[in-house]
Amino acid sequence: MAVARGGDDPEALVRRAVEALGGIGRFVPHGARVLIKPNLCISGRSYEYAVTTNPWVVGALVKLSREAGASRVLVFDNPTTGSSEDAFTTSGIGAQVGAAGGEVEYVASMKFTPVDLRGAEWLKKTYVYDEVLNADVFINVPIAKHHNLTGLTLGMKNQLGTLRDRPEVHASIQHKLVDLTAFLRPTLTVVDAVRILVANGPTGGSLGDVQKLDTVIATHDPVAADAYATRLFGWTDPDRLLNVKYGAEQGIGRNDLENLKIEEISVG
Amino acid sequence: MADRPRAFPRWKERYWRIMRSAVQGIVLAVFLYLFLRTVRGGVPPEIANLFPRLDPLTGLVNLLAAKTLVEGTALALITVGLTLIAGRAWCGWICPLGTTLDLFHPRRWKNKQPAIPDTSRGIKHFLLITILASALLGSLWLIFLDPVTIVIRTLTESVYPAIDRIITAMETSAYGVPVFRPAVSALDPILRPALLPATPAFTAGGVLIAAFFIGIIALNYFAPRFWCRYLCPLGSMLGLISKVAVFRREIAPTDCNNCGACARVCPTGTIQPDKTFASDPAECTMCLDCISVCPRSGQSFPAHLRPALWNAYDPGRRQALAAIGAAIGGVALLHTDQYLRRDLPHLLRPPGSRENDLLSKCIRCGECVRICPTGVLHPSVAEAGVEGFWTPVLIPRAGFCQYTCNLCGQVCPVEAIPSLSLEVKQAQVMGSAYVDKNRCIAWSDHQSCLVCEEMCPLPQKAITVDRSEFEGGAPVVDRTRCIGCGTCEFKCPVNGEAAIRVFAPGRSNV
Numbered sequence: 092m093a094v095a096r097g098g099d100d101p102e103a104l105v106r107r108a109v110e111a112l113g114g115i116g117r118f119v120p121h122g123a124r125v126l127i128k129p130n131l132c133i134s135g136r137s138y139e140y141a142v143t144t145n146p147w148v149v150g151a152l153v154k155l156s157r158e159a160g161a162s163r164v165l166v167f168d169n170p171t172t173g174s175s176e177d178a179f180t181t182s183g184i185g186a187q188v189g190a191a192g193g194e195v196e197y198v199a200s201m202k203f204t205p206v207d208l209r210g211a212e213w214l215k216k217t218y219v220y221d222e223v224l225n226a227d228v229f230i231n232v233p234i235a236k237h238h239n240l241t242g243l244t245l246g247m248k249n250q251l252g253t254l255r256d257r258p259e260v261h262a263s264i265q266h267k268l269v270d271l272t273a274f275l276r277p278t279l280t281v282v283d284a285v286r287i288l289v290a291n292g293p294t295g296g297s298l299g300d301v302q303k304l305d306t307v308i309a310t311h312d313p314v315a316a317d318a319y320a321t322r323l324f325g326w327t328d329p330d331r332l333l334n335v336k337y338g339a340e341q342g343i344g345r346n347d348l349e350n351l352k353i354e355e356i357s358v359g
Numbered sequence: 360m361a362d363r364p365r366a367f368p369r370w371k372e373r374y375w376r377i378m379r380s381a382v383q384g385i386v387l388a389v390f391l392y393l394f395l396r397t398v399r400g401g402v403p404p405e406i407a408n409l410f411p412r413l414d415p416l417t418g419l420v421n422l423l424a425a426k427t428l429v430e431g432t433a434l435a436l437i438t439v440g441l442t443l444i445a446g447r448a449w450c451g452w453i454c455p456l457g458t459t460l461d462l463f464h465p466r467r468w469k470n471k472q473p474a475i476p477d478t479s480r481g482i483k484h485f486l487l488i489t490i491l492a493s494a495l496l497g498s499l500w501l502i503f504l505d506p507v508t509i510v511i512r513t514l515t516e517s518v519y520p521a522i523d524r525i526i527t528a529m530e531t532s533a534y535g536v537p538v539f540r541p542a543v544s545a546l547d548p549i550l551r552p553a554l555l556p557a558t559p560a561f562t563a564g565g566v567l568i569a570a571f572f573i574g575i576i577a578l579n580y581f582a583p584r585f586w587c588r589y590l591c592p593l594g595s596m597l598g599l600i601s602k603v604a605v606f607r608r609e610i611a612p613t614d615c616n617n618c619g620a621c622a623r624v625c626p627t628g629t630i631q632p633d634k635t636f637a638s639d640p641a642e643c644t645m646c647l648d649c650i651s652v653c654p655r656s657g658q659s660f661p662a663h664l665r666p667a668l669w670n671a672y673d674p675g676r677r678q679a680l681a682a683i684g685a686a687i688g689g690v691a692l693l694h695t696d697q698y699l700r701r702d703l704p705h706l707l708r709p710p711g712s713r714e715n716d717l718l719s720k721c722i723r724c725g726e727c728v729r730i731c732p733t734g735v736l737h738p739s740v741a742e743a744g745v746e747g748f749w750t751p752v753l754i755p756r757a758g759f760c761q762y763t764c765n766l767c768g769q770v771c772p773v774e775a776i777p778s779l780s781l782e783v784k785q786a787q788v789m790g791s792a793y794v795d796k797n798r799c800i801a802w803s804d805h806q807s808c809l810v811c812e813e814m815c816p817l818p819q820k821a822i823t824v825d826r827s828e829f830e831g832g833a834p835v836v837d838r839t840r841c842i843g844c845g846t847c848e849f850k851c852p853v854n855g856e857a858a859i860r861v862f863a864p865g866r867s868n869v
Contacts, residue, residue, distance in 0.1 A: 133814075133816065134761075134763070135761060135762060135763030135764070135816075136763070171813075171814060171850070172733075172759060172761070172814060172816070172846060172849075172850070173732070173733070173761060174552055174557035174558065174732065175557065176552045176557060177399065177557075177732065180400075181763070197547075197548055197551065197552065197557065198557065198558075199530070199543075199544070199547040199548075199551070200527060200531070200558070200559065201527065201530045201531035201534040201543065201547075202534065202544075221534075221540075238813065239809055239812050239813065239824050239832065240807060240808070240809040240812070240813060240831075240832070258808075258810040258850050258851070258852035259852050261807060261808045261809065261810050261813075261852065262800065262806045262807060262808060262852075263806075263807065264807060291818060291819060291820050293813060294813070294814065294815065294816050294820075295818065296762070296816065296817065296818030297818035297819065300818075
């Protein structure tokens with residue numbers, strides 16, 4: 092795991108963190124189809140409100156994937172309210188994806204495919220977006236936010252945006268997130284904590300609830316990413332975030348941060 | 360005979376028919392373009408609502424009922440001016456419903472058409488007077504008969520959603536076949552959201568609206584432009600103005616050989632063979648087909664200064680009194696309707712309009728329904744009673760009022776929904792959400808959910824979490840903050856009726 096901090100350039104944070112992991116080539120093979128999943132949450136909020144993933148963090152990942160020789164870089168999310176086109180525009184993500192040479196994918200209702208999650212205990216059957224299933228590389232780029240149901244919404248919960256029937260997942264959500272993570276197996280998780288939302292999440296709307304941390308966490312381990320991110324909110328026990336606890340119990344990732352090699356990088 | 364100048368050189372005679380069809384086509388194309396681009400990021404809302412603003416009937420009734428002059432409706436003076444010069448040219452050349460009716464005019468019906476007594480032409484005048492008198496009494500209950508609003512409403516709530524469903528179904532089945540997948544993937548971003556809604560459009564009473572429209576078209580079976588001849592209140596208004604229009608059709612008896620071609624081709628049947636093929640300018644749509652078919656160029660459209668003759672079917676004192684009586688009786692009866700009480704629990708109005716006396720301002724044009732990006736606005740079928748028929752209501756199970764959107768007020772041509780800045784709009788209370796604890800899965804089954812709390816878009820959430828009964832937390836609405844946007848009701852995962860519902864604010868809140 093690598094954590095980059097400081098400076099005022101989100102792209103530099105992403106680049107340094109990914110470099111510390113051994114470079115983007117470790118994750119994105121030449122010619123791969125990459126799908127990047129930011130958090131578009133709701134349309135109508137610009138990135139300063141820390142409701143949606145930082146546009147330059149997403150843009151940096153698009154650039155890195157391109158540099159690694161990806162054949163196609165799609166950026167997709169199924170926002171909870173509002174159209175994806177609107178969300179891409181108001182968040183500012185659409186512009187950065189375009190500038191970096193990626194493609195935005197607007198939700199097309201016919202592309203949700205029924206999927207049986209093998210070995211899953213809680214989320215056995217659901218509709219997943221076909222482009223997610225078709226991608227060779229799945230990069231999850233959540234923004235770190237407060238959330239009343241789960242406590243925080245980080246990487247594992249961000250993956251809900253690949254599903255069609257989202258409200259239905261809320262019952263026993265922490266268990267279902269583990270099943271979904273085991274199914275999607277994100278190649279890389281990059282937690283955007285350039286700005287975090289500390290209250291009234293996940294939809295925010297008040298700059299008073301935003302803290303600027305200029306931090307980016309990158310790791311292949313979806314559980315560890317969330318576990319580390321809880322610290323940004325002053326949590327001492329990552330297991331309080333139940334999807335971390337259950338994820339570690341199921342063995343899809345690690346919550347014992349003290350035993351992990353974590354590269355802390357200071358930028359700028 | 361030979362020394363009488365021809366109205367038009369012969370080479371120009373067909374030209375008028377082509378000209379008219381071309382203008383009709385172009386206007387319909389502009390109309391459809393504006394309709395399709397009446398979306399966020401489309402044409403500016405104050406241009407998107409061009410057609411309702413050009414409509415002098417909706418402008419006039421709004422003025423009569425609301426007793427305030429809305430700046431935007433002044434555009435209708437252009438139409439009035441056009442009518443004063445060229446009679447009902449609006450009907451023949453511009454009206455999107457008239458053009459549509461011209462398209463549905465199969466020639467083979469013509470022989471079978473029964474004779475309809477000319478007195479039936481008086482129905483539209485009766486309707487017009489009833490509408491105007493009702494408006495004076497503050498009620499716009501019959502304005503849904505305005506042709507411009509009929510077309511916008513039908514496109515918005517019937518045609519467009521149906522087309523969307525058909526295309527979505529085709530895309531979905533094509534996407535099921537791997538070979539077609541790339542094609543669907545390439546096609547869909549072109550169609551959506553530029554032409555079709557990003558998310559499936561729901562309708563309220565779309566079938567009813569379609570049936571109404573089909574009914575109007577079906578009446579063409581009995582006579583071409585049946586609607587325009589006998590029923591259209593806007594046609595009546597423009598017709599009465601046309602009585603003093605400058606240019607009117609005239610036939611020179613010396614040039615006429617009584618062939619009757621003009622009477623046969625006249626789409627409104629106003630050319631009367633038994634009256635030396637004269638016509639009533641109030642019924643003539645200035646289509647100029649008669650010129651095209653006249654073998655001897657016997658007709659012209661010279662300037663006149665004296666008003667045209669009053670016909671038997673034109674409104675007399677008796678008819679006018681009867682129509683006014685119908686208005687008084689109708690409005691009185693409507694006021695006995697319990698639905699008129701403004702605090703009906705599910706009568707949710709667009710932001711800012713509840714306090715704005717919507718019933719006496721709204722012309723039922725449907726522009727707000729069209730532009731609403733989430734599909735929460737619909738023409739009321741039953742929610743607002745008979746008087747509020749087809750006025751806009753929020754149906755939160757179909758959509759939600761987006762916190763960062765104020766388009767409906769911007770597109771409303773008559774300020775029935777006030778145009779508000781985002782800040783002011785965000786403070787408008789449309790209703791208030793109430794949790795049904797018996798059905799809420801958190802309260803009744805102790806299941807973790809909190810979707811409503813999660814989705815509440817207010818910067819300081821109006822839904823808070825109560826963890827006293829169940830550690831997963833259950834939603835509680837903070838009445839002082841909730842504005843009734845309906846996002847919670849829209850997103851509630853409970854099947855059927857949501858376990859959190861928005862209720863209209865009571866009279867005390869108005």
